[in-house]
Amino acid sequence: MKRSSFPWKMSRPLALLMLTICYSNHARAEKGTAEVAAQTGKSQIKSSAKKQPKELMLLDKAWQHKGESLLKKLAFIEQLQKDLDTQFHTLENQSRILLAQSIVLVSEDKSRMAAVEFLKKAAELAPLKTNKTATAIIWKEFRTQIGISDSSNYNALAQVAWALSTSGQAGNDGEWNFFLGIAAKNKGKIEDALAHLAKVEPTSPLFRHTRLNEGLWNAANGQLQRARTALEIVLSLDTTDAEKRSSMDNENLVNLKEIAALNLARIMFENKEFKDSLALYRSIDSKSPFFYESLSEQGWAFFMAGHPNRALGAEYGATSPFFNNQFQPDQYFLSASVNYWLCDFSAARRNIRTFVAHTKNDAALLNKWKAAENASADEKKALVQKAFSIAESLVLGVSSKNNSLGPRSLQTIAKKPLLVKKMKTLQRMRENRLEFQAGKWPLRIKKSVMQALVTREESEQSQVGAYVLAVIDSMRSDYDRAFNQLRLIHLEIMTAEKDKLANNDRSASGQEFLGTEAEFVESASQDPHLWSNDKREFWKDELDGFVFKKTSSCNQTEGEVARHAEK
Structure with missing residues (x-):
């Protein structure tokens, strides 16, 4: 032969x-x-x-x-x-069979996720007693077949690296620690994850992505200086030869840089470097999937840098017809804050009315999801599934039939770049499963592969559902913060207009504000932490990071406002 x-x-x-x-x-x-x-x-x-x-x-x-x-x-x-x-x-032999199946299946695109599941099972049944060379060969086969040019494959490769690492051996290429870092992060081991990322060399095609992950993970962990250093590296790199050899598409590289710029802008805002923050926000192209986030956040940077009129300009852009169908309570809080600062009380009151009109229905539905915080394991699982159903309906274009969230909330979720990416990955997984299911395979193999593919798909669905829950929680928090701050602004307007507001507006407010301004007054009067004598001269911005002196701003020019903001 x-x-x-x-x-x-x-x-x-x-x-x-x-x-x-x-x-x-x-x-x-x-x-x-x-x-x-x-x-x-x-x-x-x-x-x-x-x-x-x-x-x-x-x-x-x-x-x-x-x-x-x-x-x-x-x-x-x-x-x-x-x-x-x-x-x-024996368990060891079963582990070897699963390993053999995984190596065969990884060469077929429609069964690669099944290959990952088989390898994980092999590692769980019995530690893979392979030597360093064997581990490196298996890792190389998976890495070659799955590829690194598409980041939607990264979680699969991370699972492969983690499964092989149970043998006590390590891979011998530059990407090994990158994927081990992702696996550790997915398991909640942030310090281990960062330690793995630190081992990735600049010659790796994933070096830029490594530093981006390092920046994002450090920022989430409160290590802002470390995060800043890593994100600045991402932006300073030209397209490397290693990235070119990896066939990483230009769109992916641009997205990495824009994500880095957006998060570095947030860190600089926290550090009161408002002009540098603005430069980064405004570097994001209008065609980028991250443009709306940049536009909606730069208004606060303009305001803090002493340019209230430019802040209003950014707010007008963020609430224009292009984006007006989104749930954006912070934008009305920003415009009311700027108008109050400029002593345009009528405009500030209009901002409050618009806030109520645009957010009331969505906020009522968002509040129904608060039960997730104290839910049992089974209840949380049901909520995750419900959240995934919302994402699925949005992708299929039937969001108008969903009555668990308001239309603006649904549109905000639907336009999240990360959700769009996750749903595309899930759609590919479904297509692979259906294609494999339609093929003629040995019965035993088909059953095993289908079980693995379904398991992987269910895991991805849970991740999507958890992400949607996090977005819902963030929207609810944004609304609560804006609501609390706007009622303080409203009380300040009434105080500033003295007798006129005291004698007239207090009694008429229920009619003028469609029954909602009274709600502001009553809530604020019952919460001593939001309003007390020692805090009367100050209020905080949306990040709760800085304080503003309100009473003397009406007679200041824009340049004086800028000098005051820099103090």
């Missing part, structure tokens, strides 16, 4: 490794002879556990036979699994 190249893109060392892993226990498992039958085309291979070298040679020839299909290779493994079930049923 003449040797030939593999028709399914597997290297000879990897095939020998897989066969050795599958059969290495036969000789020591039984002193007698064991027969292993494997269907390969029209022939069967019969071998003895006592003659392992010859057996491996025959198997090697059979696997390299020209024209051998993936279907027959899976049938071969299925027969091998049956034999091991009856003669050599």
Whole structure:
């Protein structure tokens, strides 16, 4: 039988490794002879556990036979699994079979997620007692077949790296620690994750993405200076030769830079570097999926830098017809704050009325999701599933039929770039599952693969649902913060207008504000933490990070406002 190249893109060392892993226990498992039958085309291979070298040679020839299909290779493994079930049923052997299946399946796009699940199961059943070379070969095969140019594959590769790391060995390429870092982060081990990222060299095609993750994770962990350093590296890099060799598309590189710019702008805002923050916000292109976030946030940077009119300009843009269908309570809080600062009380009161009109219905529905905070495990699972259903309905374009959230809230969720990306990944997974389900496969293999694909898909659905819940919680928090601050502004307006407001507006407010201004007054009067004598001269911005002196601002010019803001 003449040797030939593999028709399914597997290297000879990897095939020998897989066969050795599958059969290495036969000789020591039984002193007698064991027969292993494997269907390969029209022939069967019969071998003895006592003659392992010859057996491996025959198997090697059979696997390299020209024209051998993936279907027959899976049938071969299925027969091998049956034999091991009856003669050599051990957890270690089952682990080896799963490992063999994963290596075969990873070469087929529609079954790669199943391959990942098989490898995870192999690691769970029995530690993969492979040497460093074997681990490196397995890792290289997965990394080559799945690829790194598409970031939607990263979680799958992270799971592969984590599963292989249970053997106590490490990979020998630059991406190993990047994916181990993602796996550790997904498991909530943030310090371990950052330690892995620190080992990724500048020559890696994933170096920029590594530093971005380092910046985002440090920021979430409260380490703003470390985050700033990492994000500045992301923006300072030109397109590297390694990135070009990895076939990473230009759109992906641009998105990485824009995410870095947006988050670095937020850090600089926290550090009161408002002009530098503005430069980063305004560097994001209007065609970017992150443009709305940049536009809606830069208004506060303009205000803090001493440019209230420009702040209003940014607010007008964020609430224009292009974005007016979004849930954006912070924008009305910003405009009311600026107008109050400029002593345009009529405009500030209009901002409050618009806030109520645009957010009241959505806010009432958002508040119904508060139960998630104290829910049991089963209740949280149901909420995650409900949240996923919302995301699914948005993708299918039937959001108008959803009555669990308001229309503005739904549009805000639908336009989140991360959700769009997650749903595209999930859609590909579904297509792969349906394609595999329609194919003709050995029954046992088909059942195992389908189970793995469904498990992976359900896991991805849970991640999408959890993300939607986080967005809902963020919108509710934004509304509560804006509501509390706007009622303080309203009370300040009434105080500033003295007798006129005291004698007239207090009694008429219920009619003028459609029954909502009275709600502001009553709530504020009942909350001593929001309004007390020692806090009367100050109020805080939307990040609760800075204080403003309100009473003297009406007679200041814009330049004086700028000098005051820098103090």
